[in-house]
Amino acid sequence: xxxxxxxxxxxxxxxxxxxxxxxCRKPQEINDxxxxxxxxxxxxxxxxxxxxxxxxxxxLSASKVTTHNLGDAVFGATFVTSPAPINPGLxxxxxxxxxxxxxxxxxxxxxxxxxTEQGQSFLFKLSMPGYDAHGGSVHVPNxxxxxxxxxxxGVQPEGKVxxxxxxxxxxxxxxxxYNLQKPTYTITNPYMPLPAGVLMSPRLPMAVIxxxxxxxxxxxxxxxxxxxxxxxxxxxxxxxxxxxxxRTQTKTIGRFGWKATIPTIEQQVALAFNEDMGITSPxxxxxxxxxxxxxxxxxxxxxxxxxILSTVTFYIKSLAxxxxxxxxxxxxxxxxxxxxxxxxxxxxxxxxxxxxxxxxTEVSNQLIFPFTDLLLHDMGSELSDNRPEFDALGSxxxxxxxxxxxxxxxxxxxxxxxxxxxxxxLEEAILWHGGEALQNKTAYTKLTKEDxxxxxxxxxxx
Amino acid sequence: MKSIIKTTSLVVLxxxxxxxxxxxxxxxxxxxxxxxxxxxxxxxxxxxxxxxxALPQYNDMSVGAINLVNxxxxxxxxxxxxxxVIAQQEWKxxxxxxxxxxxxxxxPVADENLDPNVDDWPVxxxxxxxxxxxxxxxxxSTVANYQTSLKGFHALEYILFDANQSKQASNITPxxxxxxxxxxxxxxxxxxxxxxxxxQNSGNYYxxxxxxxxxxxxxxxxxxxxVDAMASICGEVGEGKIKSVYEGQDASxxxxxxxxxxxxxxxxxxxxxxxxxxxxxxxxxSRGLEDIVRQYNLSLDGKIKQQMETAINSxxxxxxxxxxxxxxxxxxxxTTIAAINALKITLETELKPLxxxxxx
Numbered sequence: 001x002x003x004x005x006x007x008x009x010x011x012x013x014x015x016x017x018x019x020x021x022x023x024c025r026k027p028q029e030i031n032d033x034x035x036x037x038x039x040x041x042x043x044x045x046x047x048x049x050x051x052x053x054x055x056x057x058x059x060l061s062a063s064k065v066t067t068h069n070l071g072d073a074v075f076g077a078t079f080v081t082s083p084a085p086i087n088p089g090l091x092x093x094x095x096x097x098x099x100x101x102x103x104x105x106x107x108x109x110x111x112x113x114x115x116t117e118q119g120q121s122f123l124f125k126l127s128m129p130g131y132d133a134h135g136g137s138v139h140v141p142n143x144x145x146x147x148x149x150x151x152x153x154g155v156q157p158e159g160k161v162x163x164x165x166x167x168x169x170x171x172x173x174x175x176x177x178y179n180l181q182k183p184t185y186t187i188t189n190p191y192m193p194l195p196a197g198v199l200m201s202p203r204l205p206m207a208v209i210x211x212x213x214x215x216x217x218x219x220x221x222x223x224x225x226x227x228x229x230x231x232x233x234x235x236x237x238x239x240x241x242x243x244x245x246x247r248t249q250t251k252t253i254g255r256f257g258w259k260a261t262i263p264t265i266e267q268q269v270a271l272a273f274n275e276d277m278g279i280t281s282p283x284x285x286x287x288x289x290x291x292x293x294x295x296x297x298x299x300x301x302x303x304x305x306x307x308i309l310s311t312v313t314f315y316i317k318s319l320a321x322x323x324x325x326x327x328x329x330x331x332x333x334x335x336x337x338x339x340x341x342x343x344x345x346x347x348x349x350x351x352x353x354x355x356x357x358x359x360x361t362e363v364s365n366q367l368i369f370p371f372t373d374l375l376l377h378d379m380g381s382e383l384s385d386n387r388p389e390f391d392a393l394g395s396x397x398x399x400x401x402x403x404x405x406x407x408x409x410x411x412x413x414x415x416x417x418x419x420x421x422x423x424x425x426l427e428e429a430i431l432w433h434g435g436e437a438l439q440n441k442t443a444y445t446k447l448t449k450e451d452x453x454x455x456x457x458x459x460x461x462x
Numbered sequence: 463m464k465s466i467i468k469t470t471s472l473v474v475l476x477x478x479x480x481x482x483x484x485x486x487x488x489x490x491x492x493x494x495x496x497x498x499x500x501x502x503x504x505x506x507x508x509x510x511x512x513x514x515x516a517l518p519q520y521n522d523m524s525v526g527a528i529n530l531v532n533x534x535x536x537x538x539x540x541x542x543x544x545x546x547v548i549a550q551q552e553w554k555x556x557x558x559x560x561x562x563x564x565x566x567x568x569x570p571v572a573d574e575n576l577d578p579n580v581d582d583w584p585v586x587x588x589x590x591x592x593x594x595x596x597x598x599x600x601x602x603s604t605v606a607n608y609q610t611s612l613k614g615f616h617a618l619e620y621i622l623f624d625a626n627q628s629k630q631a632s633n634i635t636p637x638x639x640x641x642x643x644x645x646x647x648x649x650x651x652x653x654x655x656x657x658x659x660x661x662q663n664s665g666n667y668y669x670x671x672x673x674x675x676x677x678x679x680x681x682x683x684x685x686x687x688x689v690d691a692m693a694s695i696c697g698e699v700g701e702g703k704i705k706s707v708y709e710g711q712d713a714s715x716x717x718x719x720x721x722x723x724x725x726x727x728x729x730x731x732x733x734x735x736x737x738x739x740x741x742x743x744x745x746x747x748s749r750g751l752e753d754i755v756r757q758y759n760l761s762l763d764g765k766i767k768q769q770m771e772t773a774i775n776s777x778x779x780x781x782x783x784x785x786x787x788x789x790x791x792x793x794x795x796x797t798t799i800a801a802i803n804a805l806k807i808t809l810e811t812e813l814k815p816l817x818x819x820x821x822x
Contacts, residue, residue, distance in 0.1 A: 413574070460676060
């Protein structure tokens with residue numbers, strides 16, 4: 001008994017010393033030797049081995065699990081027209097009735113199937129040319145900054161969108177041909193005349209896993225990878241988007257969304273409530289229709305309170321990343337070397353270490369494999385939406401994280417990639433890369449079929 | 463002759479059953495399972511799930527929805543109390559099949575977003591009332607484009623049962639008739655999609671599920687998908703549909719509140735879990751997860767079966783509908799929550815690891 005007590009005390013002292021040392025140590029950057037780590041652990045200690053985007057962080061205190069579950073319930077909850085005893089606040093115009101209806105199984109959305117059917121998990125951002133006082137998008141009169149394609153009963157949806165596709169043919173160096181489908185979008189049935197010169201940008205809802213870990217990457221980490229003038233001559237620049245932060249009321253670094261226009265998860269959640277569902281919150285207390293023809297004029301804002309907003313925010317902050325599969329498969333490993341050789345990893349950074357965070361230790365100092373630098377890159381004219389947002393030009397898009405991408409078909413039953421889901425396969429997504437990624441795409445087309453397959457197999461292992 | 467054979471086989475069967483029963487108690491040594499046997503058995507369980515559970519059950523969804531459409535059409539044509547009761551019963555019948563199928567909410571029902579289209583909750587009552595008082599066109603195509611909270615089971619439930627289960631056929635308005643007809647048709651369309659999504663001559667998720675491919679990379683993953691879905695519905699019923707309403711003491715959050723059908727819903731969810739575990743649906747008994755578990759751990763098999771029965775039978779103890787029981791039958795509610803949670807924990811912490819340890 002006595003000896004055991006002494007031993008346990010010694011152990012406690014040793015642990016405490018270790019903690020102290022870790023506490024003092026600066027977060028190590030990419031000196032981390034990847035081969036010393038288990039590559040399957042895409043999200044560090046917050047990796048799930050279940051093939052689902054629904055799991056909470058495996059390491060999470062009991063009280064935080066409770067908060068996560070409360071947020072989960074709200075994320076799945078259907079909102080209805082006010083006043084109502086349960087989940088009021090929907091509309092008057094909206095894109096969907098719950099968070100989970102767009103982020104089905106917490107995964108990606110899908111564009112309308114036959115081009116005319118209205119997608120329920122797909123939306124369009126709108127704006128007039130130029131910048132508002134903060135450098136953001138200029139509201140379209142009577143429309144705002146998003147086309148809400150649905151409405152509560154008795155209110156007009158702002159409009160629908162029709163999509164037509166044209167074929168683009170290409171050829172690999174080995175003679176194999178490929179087809180890409182290029183979308184063209186037209187707003188139909190506008191509820192009010194649209195002013196000339198409206199800019200529109202289609203957006204596919206993104207998977208919501210691992211965002212707490214991306215949030216835990218430091219601003220400095222992003223700035224260190226920024227390479228505005230391509231000083232290292234690799235053809236890749238990388239640019240931080242400075243965006244408006246509603247909480248601080250200043251411009252801070254953006255890291256979420258297809259163009260990195262969102263600085264924090266809280267802002268993303270509150271903005272989605274506001275624009276996608278027509279629900280006001282303490283962070284966005286003004287209806288998306290304010291000043292418009294169909295404004296509800298109800299004195300019921302905010303329609304959700306701080307605790308609802310913060311539980312959903314925490315839910316998103318604590319969704320685990322799926323583990324990689326087949327990491328030791330020879331083809332997968334071959335694909336991984338090709339990924340590096342083609343310098344796909346120049347933007348889709350394979351490793352990163354989160355900052356030390358004593359306020360949220362669950363994400364503190366984790367070696368993760370996000371496959372993103374969270375920076376903006378010129379992706380060429382074919383992918384350009386010609387609609388600037390803060391420092392992001394029309395052709396500039398944020399490198400999307402690739403973790404979990406190999407499971408998207410299992411999670412969502414379909415495969416659609418890029419900001420508007422035009423790529424129907426991982427290969428098509430690669431083939432759409434242009435601008436400063438054109439060199440990488442060209443290199444891909446010069447690969448043998450076997451090497452191309454290996455690269456795809458590697459991506460499928462993520 | 464036939465009857466003699468029948469009698470004889472019954473006797474033989476009874477003897478075998480008796481022996482089996484005796485044998486089980488002795489916890490005999492389980493013969494080692496070869497990897498090849500495990501592989502074959504896993505495939506049999508997967509195929510059995512697709513062919514004995516998923517396909518027939520979704521077929522029942524599409525057939526049940528047609529019955530509902532017909533009953534609603536009859537009520538529309540001949541609006542009598544008797545026809546209302548028949549329509550209510552068809553609603554409950556389809557509801558029963560649906561709730562059992564919620565034990566496996568993956569595949570087309572999830573991928574094609576059919577779940578919220580048939581079973582969204584709560585009903586958007588403001589908009590629902592607006593629909594009824596307005597003169598806007600009310601037909602299949604307008605309802606198909608409604609918010610999910612204005613169609614499906616619960617919107618139809620609201621029409622057929624009314625807020626306090628007091629619906630009188632004589633009070634059904636012409637506008638309600640149009641609405642119920644369109645909702646029933648929309649339900650039929652979506653229930654049919656559940657079936658065609660799996661059917662081999664159509665969406666063929668059957669093939670996706672029963673073969674190894676980029677979605678289901680190995681048999682373990684396929685089996686784990688099944689177990690995760692079973693555990694998930696246990697969590698949704700125990701933690702969500704029962705516990706949150708009970709702890710909040712808020713009957714307005716009850717799901718099937720218009721029909722007082724919630725306890726039946728919950729019970730059917732767990733019966734659905736049992737069906738999947740046993741590989742049983744209606745009269746058909748095929749391979750189920752039990753056949754794998756019994757190869758490795760008979761006591762776990764016994765435990766799961768006992769926990770499923772306890773959870774299902776726990777609903778027998780209530781004397782009032784759920785919306786009232788949350789105020790007056792706390793002990794029984796807690797017993798039910800605990801029983802469902804115990805089953806969920808066993809599925810997650812014993813059944814799943816057993817598969818992970820033994821199946822590739």
